[in-house]
Amino acid sequence: MVAHKPDRTIGVFWLNASDTFVNIQYSPTDHEDDQTPPVKRRRLRPQSDVHWLSESGVIDCIILLGPRPHQLFKQYAQLTGYQAMPPLFSLGYHQCRWNYNDEADVKAVDAGFDRHNIPYDVIWLDIEHTDGKRYFTWDPALFPKPVGLQHHLEKKKRKMVVISDPHIKVDPDWSLYREARDGRHFVKDREGQIYRGTCWPGESSYLDFSCPATRAWYSRCFSLDKYKGSTASLFVWNDMNEPSVFNGPEQTMPKDAVHHGGWEHRDLHNLYGFYQHMATVDGLISRSGGSERPFVLSRSFFAGSQRLGAIWTGDNVSSWEYLKISLPMVLSLNLAGIAFCGADVGGFVKDPDPELLVRWYQAAALQPFFRGHSAKDTKRREPWLFGEEVTAAIRTAIQQRYKKRNI
Known part of the structure; x- marks a missing residue:
């Protein structure tokens, strides 16, 4: 878990491989003062409380002191390892x-x-x-x-x-x-x-x-x-x-x-x-x-x-909602140190309409791991099966993935 504000970033690494419940409660104000007249109400900063509950195992909790984001993530990588360089x-x-x-x-x-x-x-x-x-x-x-x-x-x-x-x-x-x-x-x-x-x-x-x-x-x-x-x-x-x-x-x-x-x-x-x-x-x-x-x-x-x-990210569904959530899922995994990740292009379950398929290719071409995948009861969806306009759009997205860039 990462806690971040402009002048400080810290982290908590709860290392436990058993069934674990994590509850996060955000408190924008002091609930005890809710009935107090506004003129007398204390000014309190918002607060987030986190409850960790693991079924078994030892309590192995590590505090990452930062104080900057890049330092915190370096500290986490020093503990758990860096992303392997892919072929x-x-x-x-x-x-x-x-x-x-x-x-x-x-x-x-x-x-x-x-x-x-x-x-x-x-x-x-x-x-x-x-x-x-x-x-x-x-x-x-x-x-x-x-x-x-x-x-x-x-x-x-x-x-x-x-x-x-x-x-x-x-x-x-x-x-x-x-x-x-x-x-x-x-x-x-x-x-x-x-x-x-x-x-x-x-x-x-x-x-x-x-x-x-x-x-x-x-x-x-x-x-x-x-x-x-x-x-x-x-x-x-x-x-x-x-x-x-x-x-x-x-x-x-x-x-x-x-x-x-x-x-x-x-x-x-x-x-x-x-x-x-x-x-x-x-x-x-x-x-x-x-x-x-x-x-x-x-x-x-x-x-x-x-x-x-x-x-x-596992088996997903051919829908606009799943395309939308694939982005924060992949970004969250990146924050957890896992950089080489992605979501199945087009959705694993059900059949995407042509526009959804094109938009998914365009989004996924910017994600680290880039794979089209589908279940056996779906229609075939190789990029050239939806007409030349769709083929051209998918071709462009994939070609941009391969384009050399001067950095």
Whole structure:
């Protein structure tokens, strides 16, 4: 929390990963004097009172003294880390959909950008690219030659991003599941058995990223010899890592699930996605021998996530209201030290009208992370599908993003 006035800026950093309630009350006057005649009423400055309540954990509260805004943010960065320098390609435009159908569809979309003279750098694949929602795999019918597809993009200096969620399909015939089970890499329930919940693959178990050995094992899963069908131009998207459990309380993991060291999920819920993000980033750094900057997008994040990479504001709606709120959301994340962030262009859910889509591209071209994304039950919305006037406006917005500027 930042408190600011013209001559002083201070901050409070409440470091706690459990369920936390923060209540802010603003008092413009002294309520005790409300009935006092105005001539006798004391002149009091407005006051904001903040109440912090965390379910568990230690009280770890840090006061950032500033006294100027830039000094306060530097102090916060010294505690939690600075924004990681992104790879250059990730600052360009990203094209995503749940899901591009197959390799031919990906190549057609890629060719469409060339045909309409619209620059872009990255195309994304959602969960349907896998073999039955098993991460680190490819659907053998829809994506039979993933290496060739990535090389096709790489010839144009373009990259691919694929999704890797924290839940693992319960499938004893799948080698990766057996490795995780036998290596004791899953979160357990209160009875000491492997916890099972429901997510995209159906019955799933959840990797315990709070364990250093699990993070190390997960990082190795991204090596080129282990992740079959991957190349050095493939990057990663960590989604559903709050963690999302469709049949769980509040659609997440029970608070009494047990993590490494005997910690309950209630103690570290808000660190779960942070740890997956960390392990994925470490995996990509190791893959390149430390010679390439990683790119990993995460939906869940915590204080310090800025030193790992990019985040976005999650599933949004195609409406003017959601376009409007995306701006303060991204700016607020920037104030919290997370600079490489953005919101899905056009809205994830429902279909935008052409004017909304154009305005969203124009706004998002000025945001750090720039990705068009949409749900599988929406209409296709590649930039050239709405007529030449709309295509031209979107082309201009994206081209301005790429324009070199003398600073």
